[in-house]
Amino acid sequence: QVRLVESGGGLVQAGGSLRLSCAASGTTISNGDMAWYRQAPGKQRDMVARITSAGNANYADSVKGRFTISRDNAKNTVYLQMNSLKPEDTAVYYCNWVASANWRSYWGQGTQVTVSS
Numbered sequence: 070q071v072r073l074v075e076s077g078g079g080l081v082q083a084g085g086s087l088r089l090s091c092a093a094s095g096t097t098i099s100n101g102d103m104a105w106y107r108q109a110p111g112k113q114r115d116m117v118a119r120i121t122s123a124g125n126a127n128y129a130d131s132v133k134g135r136f137t138i139s140r141d142n143a144k145n146t147v148y149l150q151m152n153s154l155k156p157e158d159t160a161v162y163y164c165n166w167v168a169s170a171n172w173r174s175y176w177g178q179g180t181q182v183t184v185s186s
Contacts, residue, residue: 071095071175073164078180081154085184089149091164091177098140101168103147105138107160107182114163118149122169132158154184 077089091103104119118128118138126138137150147164161179168175 071166071168071173073166073175073177075162075164075177075180078162078182080183080185083154083156083184083186085154086150086152087154087182089151089162089164089180089182091147091149093145093147093166096166096168096175097142098145098147098166099142100170101166103138103140104165104167105147105149106163106165107158108163108179109160112160117162120147151182154182156184156186158182159184 072094074092077087081087099122102119102121105117106114107117108114116129117132118136120126120138120140135153140147161181163179164177166175
């Protein structure tokens, strides 16, 4: 059974940094694409960053140059380094893994990030 567990969220002042982690079990994350999404109250869930099975990363325009997604295959964990945080980055952040073999999608439970002005 695939399980994703996010951690690292919290309260930070604008301009600060946080690093989110998504630890996977029950699968090998390099056999699929891992993405971070976020959802603010009353808004849809949007993709923030994705790293493919090949290790290629792409980002939403709103976070380019500030956020970095990375993967540690040995730890079966994906990270989202978030720098220069803004109040509009406040949201619940979710990791999502899509298996390359069958396109099945799995979600973590989410972690709250709050950026104060």
